[in-house]
Structure formats: C-alpha cells, structure tokens
Amino acid sequence: MYLSSLASIVPVEAEPIFAKAIKDWTSQSWLTNSILVSALLVIAIVYWSQMSTRRMQLIPVGMQNFFEFIISSLYDFLEGIVGKHMIPKAFSLLAALFLYILAANWFGLLPGVGTIGWKEANGDLLPLLRPTTADMNTTIGLAIVFMVFWLIWTLQEVGALSFLQHIFGVKGGVKGVMGYLLMPIFFFVGLMEVISIMIRPVSLSLRLFGNVFAGENLISTMITIGHTLHFPLWLAKLTSVILPIPFYFLELLIGILQAFVFTLLCAVYLNLSTSHDEQEAESH
Numbered sequence: 001m002y003l004s005s006l007a008s009i010v011p012v013e014a015e016p017i018f019a020k021a022i023k024d025w026t027s028q029s030w031l032t033n034s035i036l037v038s039a040l041l042v043i044a045i046v047y048w049s050q051m052s053t054r055r056m057q058l059i060p061v062g063m064q065n066f067f068e069f070i071i072s073s074l075y076d077f078l079e080g081i082v083g084k085h086m087i088p089k090a091f092s093l094l095a096a097l098f099l100y101i102l103a104a105n106w107f108g109l110l111p112g113v114g115t116i117g118w119k120e121a122n123g124d125l126l127p128l129l130r131p132t133t134a135d136m137n138t139t140i141g142l143a144i145v146f147m148v149f150w151l152i153w154t155l156q157e158v159g160a161l162s163f164l165q166h167i168f169g170v171k172g173g174v175k176g177v178m179g180y181l182l183m184p185i186f187f188f189v190g191l192m193e194v195i196s197i198m199i200r201p202v203s204l205s206l207r208l209f210g211n212v213f214a215g216e217n218l219i220s221t222m223i224t225i226g227h228t229l230h231f232p233l234w235l236a237k238l239t240s241v242i243l244p245i246p247f248y249f250l251e252l253l254i255g256i257l258q259a260f261v262f263t264l265l266c267a268v269y270l271n272l273s274t275s276h277d278e279q280e281a282e283s284h
Contacts, residue, residue, distance in 0.1 A: 012213075014135045015126055017117075033117075033127055034135035041103050041132065074098060081267040086153065086274055090267070093149055097142060098263040104133040105212055105255030109248055114216070133212040133258075139205035146266050147201050154273040163273070167193050200269060204262060211258050215251045219244050 014034035052067035060068050074095050079087040082094075107113065108131025117127040132138045154163060168190035170182050221228075222244040226236030 012136070014130055014137065017126070017128060032135075033130035034132045034138060037104070037107065037113075037129050037132040038138060041100060041107060045099055045103060070099075071095065078263075078267050081264070082270050083275055086157070086270060089153055090149075090270055093146065094263050094267055097146065097266065098259050101133060101142070101208065101262055102256055102259035104131065104138075105258060106252065107131065108134060108212065108216055109219075109251055109255070114220070131212060131216050133208055134216050136205065136209050139209040140201065142208075142262075143201035143204040146204070150266075150270055150273070153270065157274040166273075204265060208258055208262050211254055215247075215254055219247050219251065222247055 014032035016029045017031060017033050017036060048063075049067065052063040055064070057064060075087065075091055078091060078094050082090050113129045113131060114127045116129065158166065168187050170186045223240045225243060226239035231239065
C-alpha cells in the first residue's frame with residue numbers, strides 16, 4: 001500500500017484494483033476502484049436507513065428524526081413534480097438516485113480518496129478509492145436505469161398507443177382538413193422528440209460526470225500547483241493545504257446541486273410523459 005502526499009490528476013477511466021498485487025489482470029479487471037466505492041456507498045446508505053428506522057417512535061428523535069426529515073422533504077418536493085398518481089411508484093427510485101449521487105459526490109472529498117493506493121512501476125499512483133460519479137460508467141448506468149423505469153412507468157400510465165399519439169399526433173385539438181395537413185409536420189416534430197428522448201441518458205450522465213470529474217481535477221491541481229510552479233518546498237506544502245480549502249466548500253455545494261439537478265430532471269421527464277392523464281381526469 002502506498003500513501004501519496006499529493007493527489008494525482010484523476011484519470012478518465014477507472015482502474016482495476018488488487019490485480020497489481022495478485023498479477024492477474026484478466027479475472028479481476030472488473031473490480032475497479034469505482035465499483036469498490038459504489039459498493040461501499042450502497043452498504044453505507046442501507047446501513048444508515050436501517051439504523052434510523054429499526055426502532056421507530058411516534059415522536060421521532062435522533063437519527064430517525066433526521067432520516068424522516070430527509071425522506072419527507074424529498075417526498076413533498078418530488079410529489080409536486082411527478083404528481084400524486086406517480087409518486088408512490090417513482091419515489092423510491094428518485095430518492096435512491098438523489099441519496100446515492102449526493103453520497104458519491106461528497107465521498108470524493110474525503111481525505112485518502114484518490115491518494116491511497118499502490119505505486120506503479122512508472123511512478124503513477126493506482127488509487128484504491130475513486131470518486132464513483134467521476135467515472136463515466138457509473139453516471140451512464142444511473143441514467144440508463146432511470147430511463148428503463150421511465151419507459152415502463154410511462155407505458156403503464158398512458159399505454160403504448162396513447163404514448164405514440166402523444167409524440168406523433170396533431171396537437172392543439174386541430175381536426176378536419178387542417179389536421180390532415182399538419183400531420184407531416186407533427187410527425188417530423190415527433191421524430192425530433194424521439195431523438196430528444198434517446199439523448200436524455202447521454203445528457204444526464206455527461207452533466208453529472210463532467211461536473212464531478214472537473215471538480216476532482218481542479219482540487220488536485222490546487223494541491224499540486226506549488227510543486228508544478230516550482231515553489232520552495234515549504235511554500236509548496238503550505239499552498240497544498242491552503243489553496244484547496246475554498247474549492248472544497250465549492251465542491252460541497254456542487255455535490256448537492258448536481259444530485260438535485262439529476263433527480264429534478266428525472267422527475268420532470270417522468271412528469272412530461274405521464275401528467276396529461278392526470279390533467280384530463282381533473283378536467284372531467
């Protein structure tokens with residue numbers, strides 16, 4: 001095990017761990033430092049939820065009080081977006097996405113993440129822990145999982161025929177000859193909508209990955225900037241401690257903001273494809 005006093009620039013790809021120690025890259029290449037962090041985060045979130053709810057009280061105190069505050073706040077917020085008819089189905093997934101992304105973003109700011117690992121032959125550090133949302137595989141996986149559920153829930157709520165009609169059909173209640181004349185235009189608009197839907201996983205994953213990856217590299221740059229600019233050793237060590245501090249606070253804010261944006265966009269996408277049924281029911 002090697003402990004680096006300086007953070008390395010975060011590589012784009014996650015690195016396999018333990019393979020260096022056991023000399024077997026093929027069988028263990030799937031176990032990357034990003035997957036290890038993902039597993040640790042899931043265990044931590046599940047443990048926190050179980051510890052907070054194992055002794056439920058009518059008047060919550062301590063961990064139960066904090067847990068219920070987080071969950072109830074998320075529930076009320078998301079219900080206002082996806083609607084009362086969808087929140088029972090969608091809340092567990094949306095809340096899990098928010099909590100996981102927030103924990104992943106903040107975990108990357110802990111001391112030792114990206115700086116503890118093995119030193120390779122070329123002198124580079126192979127970190128044991130990597131910020132998991134700074135791995136494109138993770139963010140793509142989160143986006144794809146949501147889109148699969150989005151499609152299932154949308155088809156359950158409106159049906160396949162109504163869904164296609166909603167995308168390609170003539171809008172605004174136009175009928176008769178004018179409706180037939182507008183059909184090619186709305187069909188083209190529908191094709192653009194399909195392309196937009198297919199791009200959603202890309203935009204969701206790239207936005208989250210880009211912000212977290214850039215933030216990790218920014219902090220790494222601030223830590224090593226004294227050595228990069230060949231400051232005296234005492235000054236380089238001092239700047240490696242002082243300069244990153246403002247950026248740590250900035251990354252704390254970005255961490256919760258990106259978790260909020262990802263979850264908010266998922267809720268909005270779900271609302272756009274399922275809300276018209278509820279509006280029609282209310283009109284009747």
